[in-house]
Amino acid sequence: MKPGVGACVSIVVLLIATSGPGARASDGITTVTLRANLTTSSQLYTNPDSPDPIERSTFTLLENQFGGGIEVKYTFPESNLALSISADYIRASSSGQTSARVPYEDGYRVVPVELTAYFIIPISGPSIKVFMGGGAGAYVGERTYSLAGVEAVPVDARTGFGIHVLGGASYRVTELVSITGEMKFRDVQFDATNAFTTPRIVYNGRVIEVGTEPFHSTIQTNGIVIHLGVAFSF
Numbered sequence: 001m002k003p004g005v006g007a008c009v010s011i012v013v014l015l016i017a018t019s020g021p022g023a024r025a026s027d028g029i030t031t032v033t034l035r036a037n038l039t040t041s042s043q044l045y046t047n048p049d050s051p052d053p054i055e056r057s058t059f060t061l062l063e064n065q066f067g068g069g070i071e072v073k074y075t076f077p078e079s080n081l082a083l084s085i086s087a088d089y090i091r092a093s094s095s096g097q098t099s100a101r102v103p104y105e106d107g108y109r110v111v112p113v114e115l116t117a118y119f120i121i122p123i124s125g126p127s128i129k130v131f132m133g134g135g136a137g138a139y140v141g142e143r144t145y146s147l148a149g150v151e152a153v154p155v156d157a158r159t160g161f162g163i164h165v166l167g168g169a170s171y172r173v174t175e176l177v178s179i180t181g182e183m184k185f186r187d188v189q190f191d192a193t194n195a196f197t198t199p200r201i202v203y204n205g206r207v208i209e210v211g212t213e214p215f216h217s218t219i220q221t222n223g224i225v226i227h228l229g230v231a232f233s234f
Helices: 003-017
Strands: 030-045 059-075 081-097 103-120 128-147 150-158 160-172 177-186 188-196 200-203 206-209 215-221 224-233
Touching: 030 081, 030 103, 030 177, 059 103, 059 224, 081 128, 103 160, 103 188, 103 215, 128 188, 128 215, 160 224
Parallel strands: none
Antiparallel strands: 030 059, 030 215, 030 224, 059 081, 081 103, 103 128, 128 150, 128 160, 150 188, 160 177, 160 188, 177 224, 188 215, 200 206
């Protein structure tokens, strides 16, 4: 068993073990949360297949990416356990110029779909709930790259898989509406392949040879994720 998978299994076992018959009752509530997110950092490796270890480890750092998402959570009756499924949308990009002073834009977009087990800590009260959790997810994404305004279109993308752990709190504003916030540690990695559809680009009277051979890249998002949202209970 991989260490990451073992960590997730340990979290789930801990949650089940600490939510026996004596746990404080919740009401078997389904909650839908609309949320904004901030991912503090991610890395885009542009030459992951290079035989040169220096080129292979070279990456573009992308910081403070904003996104949004939705989560559906079910809190089990007579327990402090909840289970959720969520989907987020994250888009990140950076721009600059090549050594030949040609403008480029580079980045990625990804949709993490995650399953999370929650444990509501017993010190929580009727208005404020403190929780922890963990789980696993699939990450569907692609690289976005353009040179002199000409896009290298995605031609292949591989779904990545990873784990996450989190902690947070919610405050009940009314019987049906709550404000939630959480901090998540997520390890997202996926591969992408792009290619230009034309072998050359004309920019400011210059002809730039780019070719049409596909090029491979790896994106890793392992920074802290901050979620803020509004939850509606049913």
